[in-house]
Amino acid sequence: MKVCEVFRSIQGEGKSQGRPCTFIRMAGCNLRCSWCDTEYAREGGEEMTPEELFSRAVELRGRLVCITGGEPLLQGSDLLPLLARLREYGFSIEIETNGTVDFRRCQEYATVCMDVKCPSSGETSDLSLLSHLKPGDSVKFVVSDYSDCAYAEQVIRSHPIPVEIFISPVYGSDYRIPAEFVLATDLPVRLQLQLHKILGVA
Template sequence: MRVIELFKSLQGEGKRQGAPCIFIRLAGCNLRCSWCDTAYAWAEGEEMSTGEILDLVWRLCGTRICITGGEPLLQRAPLLELLEKFDVHGYSVEIETNGTLDFRDMQQYASICMDVKCPSSGETSNLDLLKDITPRDSVKFVVADLDDCRYAQAVISHYDIRGEIFISPVAGSDYLAVAQYILDQNLPVRFQLQLHKIIGVK
């Protein structure tokens, strides 16, 4: 499995925001979002075995794991092997995915956070995957402007999304305008800033 980095920090976003978490950032991505803040994950990364990853995770002394990227589902076979091991050892796992690849075979081992790509990203997600989101999972819209907010609203109106929905402004965008749009439109979402960027941790 190709890994970019493995570290412990506070979860900066999503359902577990603020909780201590071990992050496994996998290498490679099939998208090139215009505002991507982890472009370094497009690199090859370091090849690591399942055993090596398990050992490093054990040394970090945590129970919550976030597998992110890049796009982690590009490494489907080794990722499933790793998830099975985490399940045996009782870890609680979340996978962050860009919503372009089928995640159903992962859901027995991990909750899914599907990042639906908005127009400002220059990319698109497969919205048909939203039907597979369960109450255990979540959906995130990263928005840069009000056009993105309107897109998110249209998607939310059209699809029956069973998981919790987050709207997260791109770092440096007009946070107040996004918050006001959510209030004005009474959107069934949770507004969320990236905590790790606010407090200055990885």
Template structure:
């Protein structure tokens, strides 16, 4: 499995925001979002066996593991060798994905956060995957401007999304018009800034 980094921090976003978390960041991505803040993980990485990753997990004994990238589902076959062991141990696992690769086969072992790409990203997600989001999963729209909010609003109107929905502002964006849009349209979302960036931690 190609690994960019493994580290412990507070989860900065999503439904487990603020909780201590072991992050397993996989290398490689099939997108190149304009505002990507982990571009270093788009390529490269170090080959690490599933056994070695599990050994580190057992040593650190995290309650929560976040598997992210890059796009982790590009290495889905390797993940499916890792996830059952974490699940059997009772570790809570979140997987962050860009919504371009089907994820139903990992859902028995983890909750999924599907990051739906908005226009400012320059990329697109497969919106049909929203139908496979469960109540324990979530959907995130990274929004940078009104156009992104309008796009997310249209997607929400078109799909019955079962999981919690987050609006996360592009880092450095003007928050006020984004919040105004949510309030004016009474959107059923949670506005969430990236806690790790506010705190200045990884």
């Protein structure tokens, strides 16, 4: 598998925000979001086997692993042995995905955070995947302006999303915009800033 980096840090987003976490960042992505903050993970990467990645996660200790990217699900069926090994050992596993690749094969082992792409990203997600989310999964809308917020509202109101929903402003954008949106709409969402950016950690 193509791997960009493996490291330990504080989970800055999602349902486990604030928890210590081991990150396995896969290399390669099928999107080119305009505000991407991990462009270095789009290409390249080091070849590692599932067993090598498992051993590295054990070395770094802890019990929470986040598989991210890039887009980790592009690794396809090669990812499944790693997930199975981590789960068997007792790790809790989260997968961050851009919502363009079917994640159902992974849900036996991990929870999924589906990042629904908004207009400012210049990309789109497959909204039909929302219907496959299960309890414990979550959805994230990264927003930078009012049009992104309006798009998030449209998706939330037109698609049953029975999981936790996060509204996350693009780092460095005007945070008042999503805050006003959350207050005005009273949708079942949570405003969430990127904690790792605030703390200045990876």
